Amino acid sequence: MRGRGGRGHPVFTPEQRQKYLLFVADGIPLDEAANLAGVSRRTVNKHAAADPTFREARDEAKTAGRKxxxxxxxxxxxxxxxxxxxxxECRAAASAARAARRATADEAGVDGAEPRPGTGPTDPTVISLPARDGRSDLPLRPLAAVS
Ligand SMILES: [Zn+2]
Known part of the structure; x- marks a missing residue:
């Protein structure tokens, strides 16, 4: 141990800084990166506040880490x-999800929008009410009651 580390100025060696920055840039959460480098996040924050160069390096590492x-x-x-x-891939996933949401919304009669043409309440595929008689085990969803 080197002769510092007393109160007020926790040790954060250049090696530790280097490690810390690498961990952060790797996308490791800040707390964990500090732990892995052998310091507390508090220590890191103190140094970041006191040392603009380090602060900048940390910001860069954070950006890299997010990426x-x-x-x-x-x-x-x-x-x-x-x-x-x-x-x-993302576009396909997004449009599939959109289509699925749309279908769900139509089915439940929510969406806050007008029923789309051809999907009025008379359309048997829109709302499938469970048979009320003898099926008390299936609670009716409130939305199903909307006609
Ligand atoms: Zn993508």
């Missing part, structure tokens, strides 16, 4: 919506 975490996520609807990804 790394993001890159690890699958391409799907979430990524389409929240990441603005427009790759074929």
């Amino acid at each position: 790394a975490r993001w890159d690890a996520k699958p391409h799907d609807e979430y990524r389409y919506i929240h990441g603005g990804c427009r790759c074929p």
